[in-house]
Amino acid sequence: MTSNIGWELYRSFLGVLREGSLSGAARALGVTQPTVGRHVAALETALGVVLFTRSQVGLMPTEVALALQGHAEAMESTAASLERAATSQGEEGGKIRGVVRISASEVIGVEVLPPIVARLREAHPALKVELVLTNRVQDLLRREADIAVRMVRPKQEQLVARRVGQIELGFHAQKGYLTRHGTPRKLEDLAAHAVIGYDQPSAFVRNAGKALPGYGRDAFSLRTDSDLAQLALIRAGVGIGICQVGLARRDAALVRLMPRAFSMKLETWITMHEDLRNSPRCRVAFDALVAGLQAYIDPPVQGTKGKIGRARTQASE
Structure with a gap:
């Protein structure tokens, strides 16, 4: 050979x-x-x-x-990692330049990261950003991405990790759906509703199943393994499904259901390889993601009204 x-x-x-x-x-x-x-x-x-x-x-x-x-x-x-590192060397008038590759889940990548990336690019216009949107955990040790947003704490010692908080999930429905079909007051009432869920089980599904006995494939009227599709179906008023509380805060048409009966929280981490700790392009992107996701998870207080847009709940708790 x-x-x-x-x-x-x-x-x-x-x-x-x-x-x-x-x-x-x-x-x-x-x-x-x-x-x-x-x-x-x-x-x-x-x-x-x-x-x-x-x-x-x-x-x-x-x-x-x-x-x-x-x-x-x-x-x-x-x-690819070598090429990104090579294009990041040198300065243009002291500006941070080069390419940074960020991995995140589809929902985070589509719904949460765009304004964070926009602010990052405004601050560093010479920086180029690659977004890898996948629910598969990108391998940072193999340099498939420079930085990753993960819903689980990394175990590899070679990774730098920063916990940014917990993303809360809950049942939500569109107001129009509730007007047509009524509002469930307890988990058992979901059996009489169109519930949106998965087609094939995943790690998240198995964890959710522990908190929701009977939350299984046969109980779903609409099935899809795409988190984005599930969110779109909820917004369209097709049925009741699980989505991030932070996303529901942004939509006046979405109502959170039975928050005391069901709440699931996902630990959220920003991670990168320790070899990139001193990379200017990765450092500014890492810091921007930490700040942006912390603001998403724990919105700043405005006046005396409490946190911005707290999730609306039905009086069905």
């Missing part, structure tokens, strides 16, 4: 693995199809293995290719 194999060969390998064809990989990578073909052939020769076999539906990865996928993706993440 050849010991010195260029990254571009693995890059083309990943392209074919993801796209299923040489032509698809070429389009995704912005190179020619013959170039991708040569790279894959060269990698097979260097490794002494067969990576793909032809089929009627395209190129099928062999077991060897699938075994190599994780390692190649780790190389890809490292290469």
Whole structure:
């Protein structure tokens, strides 16, 4: 096996693995199809293995290719991290510059982070921000992201972590739905309502199930594993579902239901690799996320009226 194999060969390998064809990989990578073909052939020769076999539906990865996928993706993440670090060196008139890659869940990324990122960019216009929105925990040790917003405390010693508070979840419904179908006063009343929930179980679902006996797939009239879709269904008045109390505060049409009967809190952390602690681009982004999420979780007090927009609740507690 050849010991010195260029990254571009693995890059083309990943392209074919993801796209299923040489032509698809070429389009995704912005190179020619013959170039991708040569790279894959060269990698097979260097490794002494067969990576793909032809089929009627395209190129099928062999077991060897699938075994190599994780390692190649780790190389890809490292290469991307190296590029971000390289573009961040030097200064333009003392300005912080470069690229910072932030990972967060879909709901946090769509509903909470945009104004935080807007303020960050106003303060540091030379800084470029990449948002990775996924409910999968990005691996900071493999440099898939520079900074991550997580709903669980990281256990790896190589990570810098800052707890920003607890995001509270509760049952909510749109006023129009409650007008048409009535307001549940206790958890048992949900059986007579259209409840929005998951299709496939997850770690969150299992935790919620401990607090809500009977909260299972069969009880849901509407099922989707997309948190954004669930939130959209609640806002549209389709049924009753669980969403973040902080998001409901922003919408006068949403009503929180049975807060004393059900409240679930998610520990929220901002994390990054300790090697990035002294990176100016990562430090300002990290601090901006901490401040922005703390303000979202615990809104500042205005006058004597208490905290801004406290969640509205029905007199059904």
